Amino acid sequence: MKGLFFEKSVKSEAQCISGDGGSRVYLLFLISLLFFATESGMAQSQDRVPTLAERKALFNYEKTDLGIKEIGSEKRGTVTVHDITFVGIPGKNPVKAYLVVPEGSGSFAGILWGHWLGHHTSDRNQYLDEAVDLASRGVVSLLIDAMWAEPGWYENRALEEDYENSIKQVIEMRRAMDLLMSRENVDQDRVAYVGHDYSGMYGSIAAGVEPRAKTYVFIAVTSSLTDWAFFANKPKSKVAYIRQNSVFELTDFVSELRGSVLCQFSNTDPFIARTDGNLFFNALTVETKERKRYDAEHFMGGDDIRADRTAWLIKELGLK
Numbered sequence: 001m002k003g004l005f006f007e008k009s010v011k012s013e014a015q016c017i018s019g020d021g022g023s024r025v026y027l028l029f030l031i032s033l034l035f036f037a038t039e040s041g042m043a044q045s046q047d048r049v050p051t052l053a054e055r056k057a058l059f060n061y062e063k064t065d066l067g068i069k070e071i072g073s074e075k076r077g078t079v080t081v082h083d084i085t086f087v088g089i090p091g092k093n094p095v096k097a098y099l100v101v102p103e104g105s106g107s108f109a110g111i112l113w114g115h116w117l118g119h120h121t122s123d124r125n126q127y128l129d130e131a132v133d134l135a136s137r138g139v140v141s142l143l144i145d146a147m148w149a150e151p152g153w154y155e156n157r158a159l160e161e162d163y164e165n166s167i168k169q170v171i172e173m174r175r176a177m178d179l180l181m182s183r184e185n186v187d188q189d190r191v192a193y194v195g196h197d198y199s200g201m202y203g204s205i206a207a208g209v210e211p212r213a214k215t216y217v218f219i220a221v222t223s224s225l226t227d228w229a230f231f232a233n234k235p236k237s238k239v240a241y242i243r244q245n246s247v248f249e250l251t252d253f254v255s256e257l258r259g260s261v262l263c264q265f266s267n268t269d270p271f272i273a274r275t276d277g278n279l280f281f282n283a284l285t286v287e288t289k290e291r292k293r294y295d296a297e298h299f300m301g302g303d304d305i306r307a308d309r310t311a312w313l314i315k316e317l318g319l320k
Contacts, residue, residue, distance in 0.1 A: 050247060052252055052256070055247045055248075055252070056208075056209045058167050058247065059167060059170045059171055059174065059205070059206070059209050061171045061174065061175070062090075063178065064087070064090055065087065066086045066087055066175065066178065066179050066182075067085075067086060067087035067094065068084055068085070068086045068179065069084060069085050069086075069094070070082055070083065070084050071083040071084065071085065076132050077136075078102065078103040078136070079100060079101070079102055079103070079132050079135040079136065080100070080101050080103075081098055081099075081100050081128070081132065082098065082099040082100075082101065083096075083098060084096075084097050084098070084099050085097065086175070086176070086179055087175070088168070088171065088172030088175050088176070089168050089171060089172060092168070095144055095145060095172055095175075095176065096123075096124060096144070096145040096149075097124060097142055097143060097144045097145065097176070097179075098124050098125075098128060098131070098141075098142070098143045099140070099141070099142055100128070100131040100132055100135050100139075100140065100141040100142075100143070101135070101140055101185075102135040102136065102138055102139065102140065105185060106138075106140070106184070106185030106186065106187070107185060107186070107187040108138045108139060108140045108185050108186055108187065109138060109139045109140070109186070109187060109190040109191065109192070109317040109318070109319060110139065110140045110141070110142070110180045110181065110183070110186040110187070110188075110190065110191040110192070111131065111134065111139055111140075111141045111142070111180075111191070111192045111193070111194060111313070111317075112141075112142050112144070112173075112176055112177055112180050112191070112192070112193050112194070112203075112213070113126075113127045113130075113131060113141060113142070113143040113144070113194050113195070113199075114144065114146060114173070114193070114194070114195035114196065114198075114199025114200065114202070114203050115127065115143070115145075115146065115149070115196060115197075115199055116196040116197030116198065116199065116219075116220070116298075116299070117148040117153075117154060117197055117198050118197070118298070118299055120299075122148065122149060123145050123149035124143040124144055124145045124149070125143075126143075126196070127141075127143055127194065127196075128143060130306065130309075130310075131143060133310075134310070134313065134319070137314065137319040137320050138319060138320055139313075139317070139319065140180070140183060140185060140186050142176055142179060142180045144172070144173070144176045146169060146172075146173075146198065146199055146202070147165060147168075147169055148198055154231075154232055155232040155233070157233075159229065159230075159233055159234070159235040159241060160235060160236065160241075162229065162241070162245060163244050163245055166202070166225070166245070166248055169202050170202055170205050170206050170209070173202060173203055173206040174206050174209070174210060177191075177193075177206070177210075177212055177213075181212065188212075189214060190214055190317045190318060191212065191213045191214055191317075192213050192214060192215045192216065192217065192313055192316065192317055193206075193207060193213045193215075193216045193217070194216075194217040194219070194309070194313075195216075195217070195218055195219065195221075196219040196220055196300065197219070197220050197221070197298070198228075200218040200219055200220065200221035201221050201222070201225060201250055203216075203218070204216075204218060204221070204250055204253055204254050204257065204280075205248060205250065205253045207253070207254075207256075207257045207259075208252070208253025208254060208255070208256035208257050209253065209256075211256065211257050211258040211259060213259055214259050214260070214316060214317065215259050215260045215261070215262075215312070215313070215316035215317065216257065216259060216260070216261045216262070217261075217262045217263075217264065217309055217312060217313070218261065218262070218263050218264070218280070219263075219264045219300050219305075219309075220264065220265060220266060220269060220271075220272060220298055220300050221250075221263070221272070221277070221280055222271070222272045222273075222276040222277065222280065223250055223251055223276045223277070223279035223280040223283070224249060224250060224251075224276070225245065225248050225250065226241075226242055226245060226246075227271075227272075227276060228271065229241070229245070250280060250283070251279060251280065251283035252283075254280060254283040254284055255283050255284070255285050257284065257285075257286060258286065259286060260286060260287075260288035260289065260316050261284050261286055261288070261289040261290070262289070262290050262291075262292070262308075262309065262312045263277070263280065263281050263284075263289070263290070263291045263292070264292050264293075264294065264300060264305055264308065264309065265277045265291065265292070265293045265294070266293070266294055266295075266296045266297065266298060266300060267293050267294065267295050267296075268295065268296075268297075269297075269298050270298065271298055272298075290312075292305075292308055
């Protein structure tokens, strides 16, 4: 009834405007209204907020062959460090990684490690010594290079490519978890994820999509990827950038995470406001979570920080 009334009103208005030639004007007027309604509908469709299920689907991938290749290996006491690559995104450059394996046949706990973006050890080497030490307690570790391991990645990247690259990075992290959990000597019920800086943030998305680990350690993370997006360059349109990348808002994915969580923050971090760290932590809905703060730089390299992280992993993974 409302539509009929509207059409009659429009026709009446058109005839008042056009007199006896009202039918033609009326037709043109309706066409213009139809065009406006179509354009308006398209705008509303584009502005529709995708559901979390739709956002999770962005990170779907085919479980194709991981294509693991060993480049070399090194013995560190009884521990073997394998220098490997694996296929993260088919057709793209393989992911560099270290696979750290204890002596013996297992069953071992497993840890996937993600490094920070910083001025040193900004690659798979960051937690290598820590992984070797934990191997003596019965842990198989996989340490991967993320896209920010490439020198100059942050300042040289095209911000318009952040959306696609973010999706690929999360998929590579999920593929890394596939690799770790596919090993026969790894107990799939005793797996952890440890991520610092960007690796903590992208790792939290992967965990929200598919929470396979028993426990997580997130180090120096903020609540949104856009908090760090514009330090070096600006996109062509900041509004368009934020709209497109809003599908990655971390607090939504973090709320889907399952397992226990330790968050480690700096009291004086210039890159993370206390409120932003709190937003990340408060979004966690898990029963077991702990937040620790330290007088430390963003690198978070203090012995007390490492000791707390090790104690957490020993407890949550049931290590020796």
